Amino acid sequence: MKRPWGKRLKIKQRFSRDIRINAIGFAKLIAYAVFRMYLVISRKQIRVVPIEKSIQIILKERLSVARFGDGEFKWMFKDREPDNFEKNSSELASALLKVVKTSRPGFQVCIPDAFDGLTQYRRLDAFFWAGQLGHHGYRWVRTLSSKRTYLDSLVTRPYMIYKDRSQGDRLFKLIKQIWDKRHVILVEGSETRFGVGNDLLNNAAKVERIICPAKNAFEHYTQISKTITDLIKNIDDSDILVLVSLGPTATVLANDVNFETSVQVLDIGHLDLEYSWMLMHADEKVPLNYKYVNEIENGDKVQSVPSKFLQRYNSEILIEIK
Numbered sequence: 001m002k003r004p005w006g007k008r009l010k011i012k013q014r015f016s017r018d019i020r021i022n023a024i025g026f027a028k029l030i031a032y033a034v035f036r037m038y039l040v041i042s043r044k045q046i047r048v049v050p051i052e053k054s055i056q057i058i059l060k061e062r063l064s065v066a067r068f069g070d071g072e073f074k075w076m077f078k079d080r081e082p083d084n085f086e087k088n089s090s091e092l093a094s095a096l097l098k099v100v101k102t103s104r105p106g107f108q109v110c111i112p113d114a115f116d117g118l119t120q121y122r123r124l125d126a127f128f129w130a131g132q133l134g135h136h137g138y139r140w141v142r143t144l145s146s147k148r149t150y151l152d153s154l155v156t157r158p159y160m161i162y163k164d165r166s167q168g169d170r171l172f173k174l175i176k177q178i179w180d181k182r183h184v185i186l187v188e189g190s191e192t193r194f195g196v197g198n199d200l201l202n203n204a205a206k207v208e209r210i211i212c213p214a215k216n217a218f219e220h221y222t223q224i225s226k227t228i229t230d231l232i233k234n235i236d237d238s239d240i241l242v243l244v245s246l247g248p249t250a251t252v253l254a255n256d257v258n259f260e261t262s263v264q265v266l267d268i269g270h271l272d273l274e275y276s277w278m279l280m281h282a283d284e285k286v287p288l289n290y291k292y293v294n295e296i297e298n299g300d301k302v303q304s305v306p307s308k309f310l311q312r313y314n315s316e317i318l319i320e321i322k
Helices: 004-043 049-061 070-076 092-101 123-143 169-177 217-233 247-261 271-280 308-315
Strands: 064-067 107-111 149-152 183-189 206-212 239-246 265-266 318-319
Touching: 004 123, 004 149, 049 107, 049 149, 049 169, 064 247, 070 092, 070 123, 070 247, 092 217, 092 247, 107 247, 169 239, 169 271, 183 217, 183 247, 206 217, 206 308, 217 239, 217 318, 239 308, 247 265, 308 318
Parallel strands: 064 107, 064 265, 107 149, 183 206, 183 239, 206 318, 239 265
Antiparallel strands: none
């Protein structure tokens, strides 16, 4: 029996799309290979600790970390795509450049574990990073040092991008130990709702939230930073942990707040989204109804917090910056 015409058309379209994706991906891999050859010729070795070891180091040494993904590097060069939640600015670029150059005890800069091979990542994610480094990597490495060893900025993405997704549960259990029985101050966008609706933060002794604008938070940087430091100074607890999920603003805050207060500060990024996707056994990035997901279409269309979570969420909010 012949297949219906509509079904044959869909199969043909899917085949054509896969051919196109693979062709573009192959071109990105070639560009990436050229970039890696450039690193060898120029003797610019960029060392990055793999994800699990990075988490273990953060846990053991109680490090504060600022993470640079493709977005932060692009904001640093003022070439982030315009339809984004944080606009390019000279002030943000200068602040990020300062952070990526920072080196001091107790603080670590994180960059993607993508400079020495991509075999740990799923096909499309390997294509993505090959394209990013093959095109932008030459500029990015000018801000990095061959004399340093960086931690992996993808510590906040332990599930979706990896071939071995079975490691997700183990890595999340390790990450949760960082805030086990500790007082957590969570600095997040108004639609981030980190840990709401799941048990990611359930083992913390206490969770309190500072709510910031969901878009262009860096325009409020001085107010946000002062609010955090003032709050810390008024809390009689030497074991405070500050988690910041606020785009590139989090990268800058992690450095500045740790420097000013000596409190551990983690630029925690998409960790909550990744945890939600792992619990769902999601095969691709999907919407999460009441959480902002900036990397998918219409991910900024966010519903209200469900009533069953609302009371607890509201009780955790200390300050809201608008």
